[in-house]
Amino acid sequence: MNRKTVELDEIDRKLINLIQLSFPVSTHPFLDIANEIGTTEEVVLSKLSRLKNEGIIRRIGPIINTRGIGGTNTLAAVKVPSDQIDKAAAVINKYDEVSHNYLRNEEFNVWFTVSAPTQARLDQILNEIQTELNCPLLDLPTIKQFKIQVNFHV
Amino acid sequence: MSEENVQKAYKSDSEQKHVWNAEMDATDEKLIRLIQDGIEFTHSPFSKAAAELGISEDEVVARLKNLISEKKVRRFGASIGHLALGFTANGMGVWDVPEDKIDEIGKVMATFNEVSHCYNRPRSEEWPYSMYTMIHGRTPEECEAVAKRISEAVGISEYKLVFSEKELKKKGVRI
Numbered sequence: 001m002n003r004k005t006v007e008l009d010e011i012d013r014k015l016i017n018l019i020q021l022s023f024p025v026s027t028h029p030f031l032d033i034a035n036e037i038g039t040t041e042e043v044v045l046s047k048l049s050r051l052k053n054e055g056i057i058r059r060i061g062p063i064i065n066t067r068g069i070g071g072t073n074t075l076a077a078v079k080v081p082s083d084q085i086d087k088a089a090a091v092i093n094k095y096d097e098v099s100h101n102y103l104r105n106e107e108f109n110v111w112f113t114v115s116a117p118t119q120a121r122l123d124q125i126l127n128e129i130q131t132e133l134n135c136p137l138l139d140l141p142t143i144k145q146f147k148i149q150v151n152f153h154v
Numbered sequence: 155m156s157e158e159n160v161q162k163a164y165k166s167d168s169e170q171k172h173v174w175n176a177e178m179d180a181t182d183e184k185l186i187r188l189i190q191d192g193i194e195f196t197h198s199p200f201s202k203a204a205a206e207l208g209i210s211e212d213e214v215v216a217r218l219k220n221l222i223s224e225k226k227v228r229r230f231g232a233s234i235g236h237l238a239l240g241f242t243a244n245g246m247g248v249w250d251v252p253e254d255k256i257d258e259i260g261k262v263m264a265t266f267n268e269v270s271h272c273y274n275r276p277r278s279e280e281w282p283y284s285m286y287t288m289i290h291g292r293t294p295e296e297c298e299a300v301a302k303r304i305s306e307a308v309g310i311s312e313y314k315l316v317f318s319e320k321e322l323k324k325k326g327v328r329i
Contacts, residue, residue, distance in 0.1 A: 006238055006239070016232075016234070016239070019231055019232040020231050020232050020234060021229065021231060022231075023229075023230055023231035023232065025215055025218050025219055025222070025230050026215055027198060027200060027211040027212060027214075027215055028197055028198060029199065030195065030196075030197065030199070031197065041197065045195045045196070048195045049195055052195070054238055055235040055237075055238035056234065056235050056238045056239055057232050057233070057234065057235065058192075058232075058233040058234065058235050058324075058326070059191060059192030059232070059233050059326070060192055060193055060195075060230075060231060060232045060233075061189050061190055061191065061192045061193055061230070061233075062186055062189060062190060062218065062221070062227040062229075062230050063227065063228040063229050063230070063231070063233070063326065063327075064186065064190070064226070064227060064228065064326075064327045064328070064329060065225055065226055065227060065228040066327055068224070068225040068226045068227075068228070069178055069226045069329065070178070073327075075273075075275065075286070077281075089322040089323070092322070092323075093322060093323045096328065098323060098325075099323070099324070099325050099326055099327050099328075100323060100324050100325070101321075101322035101323035101324075102244070102318040102319075102320065102321060102322060103318065103319045103320040103322055104246065104316045104317060104318050104319060105316060105317050105319055106314075106316045108281065110322070111246070111316075111318075112322075112323070115327045136280070138278065138280070138281050140275040140276060140281075140286075141275065141276070142273045142274070142275060143273075143274040143275060143276060144256070144257075144260065144273070144274040145272075145273055145274075146260035146261060146263065146264040146272040146273065146274070147263075147264035147269060147270070147271060147272040148228070148270070148271050148272075149270060150234070150270040150271070151270070152234050152236055152239055152241055152290065153267075154239060
């Protein structure tokens with residue numbers, strides 16, 4: 001997974017660190033950010049647009065807590081023959097409820113997360129995937145969460 | 155809101171979507187759907203959603219803050235493309251932790267800055283691991299060094315670091 005790293009200046013770094021965990025929820029958040037780091041709103045907006053175009057920012061928005069809104073989620077893994085990875089990815093990714101999917105260097109090689117409104121819908125999705133792929137599947141729902149804090153410090 | 159009213163609100167808002175069954179206010183749900191793919195980078199990024207919902211921008215902000223304090227929204231902020239930032243190594247540590255030590259060890263694992271997620275999940279015969287730590291780094295060696303430090307800190311030597319070879323999908327949860 002080699003790709004060229006985007007060059008970042010001091011303001012870019014401050015912005016990236018701030019907008020992950022301390023994004024101001026306000027009517028004019030980018031002005032607030034500008035005041036916080038000592039620049040203008042114009043600079044903040046143009047820097048953020050560039051970071052979005054470079055793929056460093058995927059989106060700025062609400063991170064939904066599936067269980068907090070009454071839904072449920074799980075981590076699942078399937079053991080897929082290496083020549084069927086593309087097919088497996090297509091089968092799994094067609095569900096909107098699948099948020100992440102990674103190919104990993106393991107016997108169970110395709111790992112994905114599913115979030116659904118109900119346990120019945122979640123089970124239905126896993127059953128359909130298992131039936132369609134005809135592969136062993138691990139269903140690994142969270143028993144206890146000790147930490148969730150994605151923060152890339154630059 | 156009664157269950158019947160909740161059902162009604164969901165039906166009128168979004169016929170095609172599956173029903174989320176929390177006691178979620180219909181306006182809150184609509185608001186999330188309007189902004190979940192990301193706000194625009196403008197002076198007033200909530201003005202469109204406010205107009206659409208027929209409420210003020212101040213009310214949008216108040217509703218968002220409330221959703222966060224109710225833990226329906228984990229946080230409001232940026233999702234980062236970690237690959238573009240150079241964090242190209244993504245190692246999922248899987249640990250064989252005895253049941254009676256899960257709480258104690260989970261708390262220690264969570265203190266490592268390099269660990270973004272730390273979860274207890276069910277073990278099985280074919281997959282005998284009970285704890286999961288997601289470790290992001292710039293190189294696999296960096297992740298391995300972190301896993302080794304965790305292993306020493308918690309006294310567990312039965313673990314594996316499973317690296318991602320390819321991102322097949324990354325979207326974030328939507329409702």
